[in-house]
Amino acid sequence: MGEDKYAVGEGYSLVDAHMALLRAFQAQKALLRPYGSSLGLACGQPRVISYLAVHERATQREMASFFGMDPAAVSRMLDALEKGGFVTVEANPGDRRTKRLKLTDAGRALVMPWEERCAEIDEAMLDGFTDEERESFIGYLERARKNLVARRAEEAGVRE
Structure with a gap:
């Protein structure tokens, strides 16, 4: 680490990779929320709408796995989206223990505006990056x- 960086135990976490990522995420969230x-839509719900636009009739477990979230947290988001009229829940003919999720017309109507805003924020975030740097950045993440x-x-002692 360079001389201008703090040593571990002396504020290192203010200048390390996790803090840089957290600060970038917070700046992005301040524009998107x-x-x-x-x-x-409430916090976290737009990503569910985007996911279902691509993965129509996904299960809660599939979505939780994709986002690395607790299935119970996804369930709470889905309950709110269903109450808001953005998502419907239907039986899963392949597994009676799970339900399939589907966007309603109201949910589908939010996809394009949300995606356009995300693209706009991505452009602002990556301003000055070359195409190669953009591709590398996403690959690094x-x-x-x-x-x-x-x-x-x-x-956790789990093998993948």
Whole structure:
């Protein structure tokens, strides 16, 4: 680490990778959350709408796995989306223990505006990045996520 960085135990966590990622995420969220609210969506719900637009009739478990979330948290989001008229829940003919999720017309109407806003924020975030840097950046984030998922499984004593 360079001389201008703090040593571990002396504020290191203020300048390390997790803090940089957290600060970027918070800045992104500060731009996206108000827009989601203007669409009638609460925190976290836009990602569910986006997921279901691509994975129509997904299960709660599939969605929880994709986002690395607790299925109960996904269930709470889905309950609210169903009450709001954005999602319907239907029987899963392949597994009576699970339900399939589907966007309603109201939910489908939110997909394009949300995706357009996300693209606009991505452009702002990646301003000045070359196409190659953009591709690398996204690849680095995905590799970092995979490393963390593996570490979590290792710490839980689970093999993937």
